[in-house]
Amino acid sequence: MDSPKTLLQAIQYFTDEQVCIDAVAAMRWPNGPHCPDCLGDAATKPYYIKTQKRWKCRNCRRQFSVKVETIFEDSPVPLQKWLPCLWMLISCKNGVSSHEIHRAIGVSQKTAWFMLHRLRLALKTGTLGTKLGGKESGGVEVDETFVGGKVKNMHRDRRERFAAQSGHTGGATGKTIVLGMLDRDARQVRAQVVPNVKREVLQTEVLENVKFGTKVFTDNAVPYDKLHWRYVHEVVNHAEEYVRGQVHTNGLENFWSLLKRGLKGTYVAVEPFHLERYVDEQVFRFNNRATKDNPLNDSDRFLLALSQVANKRLTYKELTGKDGTTPF
Numbered sequence: 036m037d038s039p040k041t042l043l044q045a046i047q048y049f050t051d052e053q054v055c056i057d058a059v060a061a062m063r064w065p066n067g068p069h070c071p072d073c074l075g076d077a078a079t080k081p082y083y084i085k086t087q088k089r090w091k092c093r094n095c096r097r098q099f100s101v102k103v104e105t106i107f108e109d110s111p112v113p114l115q116k117w118l119p120c121l122w123m124l125i126s127c128k129n130g131v132s133s134h135e136i137h138r139a140i141g142v143s144q145k146t147a148w149f150m151l152h153r154l155r156l157a158l159k160t161g162t163l164g165t166k167l168g169g170k171e172s173g174g175v176e177v178d179e180t181f182v183g184g185k186v187k188n189m190h191r192d193r194r195e196r197f198a199a200q201s202g203h204t205g206g207a208t209g210k211t212i213v214l215g216m217l218d219r220d221a222r223q224v225r226a227q228v229v230p231n232v233k234r235e236v237l238q239t240e241v242l243e244n245v246k247f248g249t250k251v252f253t254d255n256a257v258p259y260d261k262l263h264w265r266y267v268h269e270v271v272n273h274a275e276e277y278v279r280g281q282v283h284t285n286g287l288e289n290f291w292s293l294l295k296r297g298l299k300g301t302y303v304a305v306e307p308f309h310l311e312r313y314v315d316e317q318v319f320r321f322n323n324r325a326t327k328d329n330p331l332n333d334s335d336r337f338l339l340a341l342s343q344v345a346n347k348r349l350t351y352k353e354l355t356g357k358d359g360t361t362p363f
């Protein structure tokens with residue numbers, strides 16, 4: 036069977052553990068498997084022990100599985116469940132809930148919740164060293180949005196934890212802030228949770244993510260008032276107008292509505308740490324949607340996500356703040 040094209044095919048295709056191992060290995064090690072301890076040394080080319088489903092390093096003698104140093108590491112859930120779960124996550128337009136995964140994959144709802152958080156981490160695309168825009172480009176929209184339920188509806192301990200994390204003490208300010216940047220030409224979004232909307236925070240993000248000299252479109256919020264030092268800064272005053280010719284942030288508005296639609300129903304009280312993962316998921320979906328020039332399909336998106344599973348970990352402790360072995 037060729038590589039799967041639909042969810043049904045994916046579930047059938049990934050029923051065999053060796054098929055799963057081969058698929059993950061091919062995507063995370065495009066140049067062949069290598070020992071996590073002896074990086075880059077071609078002479079240490081490990082060999083596969085079929086009965087153990089593990090590789091062994093010729094140099095340090097370490098044995099390792101395909102899950103080593105990936106989001107799947109130390110998980111007792113077999114890849115035969117992880118991979119269809121990933122397929123569901125990337126193929127659903129607005130995302131998928133842990134309840135749906137629980138029913139479709141046959142894991143507990145709690146396990147499904149943890150799995151989804153780890154898989155979202157794989158969707159996070161590294162952007163280190165690359166910047167949006169450019170002097171000749173169509174420009175970059177920058178805007179921030181507030182996400183989350185009302186703090187007063189949270190349980191008390193959750194509210195306190197939330198306040199400690201966000202530095203807010205309740206009311207409307209208890210919402211989580213997400214900053215977004217959209218490269219209009221490339222149709223690529225970057226978005227992340229930020230601790231506040233102070234100039235220092237927002238401006239630093241723009242400086243780190245947008246090339247100097249780019250046309251930058253924002254609203255007239257104070258945090259953006261120094262951007263003209265490095266950029267061609269175009270401002271739309273949202274109190275008076277939403278669009279002035281090319282000066283608007285409507286591209287980002289589209290992204291925000293996608294993000295909020297995906298969150299609807301899955302969230303009552305949004306904690307910043309978890310929201311970040313949802314933002315990563317929606318950024319992946321937005322940046323890898325099919326366009327005329329780039330007709331990506333579910334199979335392409337699945338393989339892309341699979342190529343990003345390595346060098347990322349999310350432990351039980353990080354997710355819950357509790358000690359203990361990873362039960363998912």
Ligand SMILES: [Zn+2]
Pocket residue numbers: 070071072073079092093094095096097
């Ligand atoms: Zn080694």
